[in-house]
Amino acid sequence: MDTADRPFHRRHLLRGLGGIAALTAVVPAVLGSSPAGATTSTVLASGLPEVVGMNSERIEDVFARVQRRVNDGLFPGATALIARRGVIVGHRAFGNKVAGCTEPVTLDTMFDVLSLTKVLATATSVMVLVQQGKLQLSDRVASYLPSFAANGKSSITVLDMLRYSAGLPVDNQRLDEPNVKLVWRAMAETPLEYTPGTSILYSDLTYRLLGRLVEVVSGTDLSTFAHAHIWGPLGMHDTMFKPPAEIAPRVAATGTSSLRGRLVRGEVQDEQDFALGGITGCDGVFSTAMDVAIFCQMILGLGSYGAVQVLTPKSVELMTRNQTPQVSAAATDTSPLNNLLLAPKGLGWEIWTPRFSHGGTRLSPGSFGKAGGAGTFLWIDPARALFGVLLTNHGLPEPFDEIGWNRMLDSIGVVEFFDGMIGAVADAC
Template identity: 30%
Template sequence: MRPMLRLAVTAGLMAGLAVPVTAAELPRATRAEEVGFSGERLSRLGEWLEGEVRRGFIPGAVIVIGRKGRIAQEVTAGFRDREAQAPMRPDSIFRIASMTKPIVSLAVMMLAEEGRLSIAYPIGTYLPEWRETPRVAEVRDGQMNLVPARRAITIQDLLRHTSGLADSSPGDHPVLAAYRASGARDRSISMEEMSRRIAALPLMHQPGTTWEYSWSTDILGRLVEVVSGQDLDTFVRSRITGPLGMVDTGFVAPEASAERLAQPQADPATGQRPSMPNPLQRPGWYSGAGGMVSTAQDYARFSQFLLNKGELDGTRLVSRTTIELMMADHLPPGTRTREVVEGRFGPLAPTPEMGQGFGLGFAVRNTVGHNPLPGSPGDAYWGGAHGTYFWVDPKEEMFVVLMMQSPTARLPFRFQLRALAYQALN
């Protein structure tokens, strides 16, 4: 007999969930209508999520939706670990992968506010391994020729992914092959060695010309360590997640939280789980591009902090102008993207065709129309490869956080979640 699926929906109508609360929570609306949602229409989200768990598309998920400074709905459904038949918990801990990038980008901007760096300067101003002129790969007929970069890589380039760097994605491009062979992602080496290995690789594009999803934010993590004099984990805990009350967010999950760690489900065809890092093990270096874990409630606090333009519960980390700068489109006119990159993100690609661009740490929407997914000009979003996703919509004073560990479901879930969230607005 199949165990009963667990679905808990909080829209201010439930007094609470019988689990220990470990994080500071945002205020909750008594009724969804108080913050401009239809409670009846918002309930469609929970029904949809339960159906996706039943058909085996995902093991489980936690979704938090907030508006006007209060939580309108929290949905907890399915399994934290389907194979162990462990039910999902509201405080389950998830590997957030690239949702690390906005947090580390904020760390860079905090140092910029303090006058300790300028994002207009070349990265080589602060990191000696980047002081030599980079080489750029020009590929013709499968042959790679290296030419000098026309200009240096700036910190702004790293923040907006126009550095010319690549990553180790599959593909037959010689630069991608060089990245895969470099060993730069070996988590047993030091942060300095990681940065040195990447600096020695050829660039895929001339700096400033092309949006290419890359290891840029890992280099920003190295920058934070050098400029601040603290390791990345310590800086983020002491300067960002600690002050914001994000108690379960970090680069390492403590052993005591093992029973809250969400796991992907096994592939029915192979019986194997997707490969994911073990956040209970401390790595040799902390990945600014994708090394953190968090909970839905913690990331809801970060999202509200962005909506509040740099402040939460009386704690201000950065100025209003810094958040506005981060959430502006920084891609110059004529910025290119590769077709394979556009295909990887679909309607969420930061391209003019989709009415979107990229700010400092996340993508941003620029226009009404163009994009098939609902949203508002000025909204900012990003997701993680393991299935997590968030966006903040300043126009609607709204945020949505999705936490799950389902890599293959990530794009369809992001598309459907946007539709279900916006259709519930009154």
């Protein structure tokens, strides 16, 4: 399943991966035990690393390595945060918000988190709707999006979509079509690349359509729903789609768009999501390291943060464990890009595997995380009650192919960051 000689472009279908359908299909179980070591209802507060069994000097080493990469010009700026057992042991800002300009990143700088949107907004919103009784994971997507039934997709379920096993390609962008309604229809009617449920394939298209499903079921747009049921209750006030112009100075720029002819700042970098209005289930959320940390702590708290409960423990269990037994890590964790595209997944989340995960090589089995294509990452290690957030304004790799993806990971040093985070744990558990 090696894609080393097969370029991956977000603007084109990933042809040639239909062979992954040959993997054996297994119906996933949807119940499991709670993540080991999880804390409940903890509110984050700053403290010394030693209070939670971590080493201050090693924490500083992790941050120094991020600073060195910024100093070397590998990306303009970043914020990073590490927390364990509800204690923030380090929160730092590095570099500048705009490449080539002296405009320092601060702790409250907002970043285009791109695909972190899939968990910060979309998958979590779906689970909220399930909790409300308005949706079931076994529901057929075409019941809510009738045009989705085209090309043999009438039996695909919400669960298939959430776990990236619906049979859809990586993407189906239509940047040459100005009629947004026609673009959405074309996306919904996209033919299958493999038999649903037999394999997995990471898919921006799938999550765009899931965002539409949330809107149909809830009767409001994804932004409004996420604010009302996730970000607002949690106090994530710096998390949003389409930041207003007046707060643009707080937002880190991700680069220049040749299509838009300007610096991309406060606008989602992905061209298709921008063309669709900037609010989609795939990309579009902007956030800070602190807000992302609150979300991570809520997940570690089995859906609760302080007195607020966003998800039930069962919902967190379903989202964060491997929901794709039809694939094995041994067969799919064969390169950094294959890890993203083909390796085991939860509901929205990427499940840690030991070879080529961008979470590094030292996380505990059962850890889970998410990457954003412009250079944003989070990983949660429930066995250690530990998580890390690294947000950068590296911007989408150009070109977005295997070499470009590898180069971005190496430039940011994301594996070094998360391996260093684990290396800073000084106790045995």
